[in-house]
Amino acid sequence: MKQNTILIVDDEENILNSLGRLLDDLGCTVFFAYDGKKGLEIIKDKDIHLVISDYRMPGMDGIKFLDEVKKISPGTIRLMLTGYADIDLAIKAINEGEVYRFITKPWNNIELLVTVNQGLEYFNMQRELCRLNKLIQSQNEALKEWNSKLEQKVSEQTKYIQDFFLESIKSLVVALEVKDKYTEGHSRRVSEYATYICRKMSLPEAFIEDVKLGSLLHDIGKIGIKESILGKNTGLTKEEYEHIKTHPSIGERILTPIIKNSTVINIIRYHHEHLDGNGYPDGLKGAVIPLEARIVAVADAHDALLSERPYRKARDPLSAKKELVKCADIQFDSKVVEILTSNEHNVTDSPFR
Numbered sequence: 001m002k003q004n005t006i007l008i009v010d011d012e013e014n015i016l017n018s019l020g021r022l023l024d025d026l027g028c029t030v031f032f033a034y035d036g037k038k039g040l041e042i043i044k045d046k047d048i049h050l051v052i053s054d055y056r057m058p059g060m061d062g063i064k065f066l067d068e069v070k071k072i073s074p075g076t077i078r079l080m081l082t083g084y085a086d087i088d089l090a091i092k093a094i095n096e097g098e099v100y101r102f103i104t105k106p107w108n109n110i111e112l113l114v115t116v117n118q119g120l121e122y123f124n125m126q127r128e129l130c131r132l133n134k135l136i137q138s139q140n141e142a143l144k145e146w147n148s149k150l151e152q153k154v155s156e157q158t159k160y161i162q163d164f165f166l167e168s169i170k171s172l173v174v175a176l177e178v179k180d181k182y183t184e185g186h187s188r189r190v191s192e193y194a195t196y197i198c199r200k201m202s203l204p205e206a207f208i209e210d211v212k213l214g215s216l217l218h219d220i221g222k223i224g225i226k227e228s229i230l231g232k233n234t235g236l237t238k239e240e241y242e243h244i245k246t247h248p249s250i251g252e253r254i255l256t257p258i259i260k261n262s263t264v265i266n267i268i269r270y271h272h273e274h275l276d277g278n279g280y281p282d283g284l285k286g287a288v289i290p291l292e293a294r295i296v297a298v299a300d301a302h303d304a305l306l307s308e309r310p311y312r313k314a315r316d317p318l319s320a321k322k323e324l325v326k327c328a329d330i331q332f333d334s335k336v337v338e339i340l341t342s343n344e345h346n347v348t349d350s351p352f353r
């Protein structure tokens with residue numbers, strides 16, 4: 001700890017000398033002043049830890065002087081020397097001016113040293129506290145800055161991983177489209193129709209994002225279907241149709257290890273379920289079929305009807321609309337069909353195709 005500094009202010013030289021000798025024994029650096037004016041100059045110039053001031057001095061009295069000291073150096077411990085006659089004033093100075101203690105003249109050396117020591121200990125403690133507070137504050141600021149950099153880094157990395165993941169998934173869709181040229185653009189369009197339906201239903205944005213991804217991937221299981229069957233331009237045999245019907249469960253098997261999102265997986269597995277229970281792979285009925293799968297089922301059928309297939313021509317928009325309406329409540333959720341075929345979304349002038 002740095003050596004403590006003390007300033008003694010008194011107009012009597014013998015008091016300055018005897019106090020100076022006494023305080024020398026404490027190992028402090030002691031400064032002297034004969035009046036308040038000189039005392040304040042020293043306070044301004046030096047880092048004074050404790051000041052002892054006489055009460056009665058010419059010019060500026062002890063109360064006024066210590067009051068000025070408080071303004072210039074609030075942390076400095078202030079003691080006042082006073083005669084018995086002035087004790088009431090000294091008490092007032094303690095109560096109103098926050099003077100640390102007063103010492104009566106003539107003083108007892110031991111009592112004076114104890115008081116000065118306590119004052120210096122208090123000063124050192126306050127200064128240490130202040131130093132520690134500043135240290136904590138600066139460490140907190142550094143920690144805050146470090147945290148913010150870390151958060152930014154994590155967020156950048158997360159975005160990078162998400163983008164990378166999405167691109168990898170999209171390349172699976174491309175792989176399917178290369179294998180089955182009739183599905184080219186189909187997944188993207190189904191995703192657009194499904195997103196449109198979700199927005200019209202005012203579904204939450206996070207759900208819509210999942211539906212977007214799920215509909216993009218809904219037919220991914222066709223990667224496991226024989227090309228000769230996918231490209232067949234005549235009717236399918238019963239066995240071939242049974243083979244085609246395995247694509248939802250194949251898709252689920254492909255993606256379950258890498259996608260833990262149930263909305264996406266539900267779309268892949270259940271987009272061929274029918275409301276009346278005659279769909280596949282599980283024959284689910286009505287509202288047991290997850291909403292996301294009911295939405296994609298309509299979007300999927302809508303695009304399929306408007307697209308050419310190896311075994312049939314594309315339907316015109318009006319005929320496609322009629323087909324969807326005809327299957328409402330049997331195969332499809334009528335509310336979803338209504339949204340996609342309503343006048344507001346005019347299928348004869350589809351914005352998606």
Ligand SMILES: [Fe+2]
Pocket residue numbers: 218219247271272
């Ligand atoms: Fe499908």
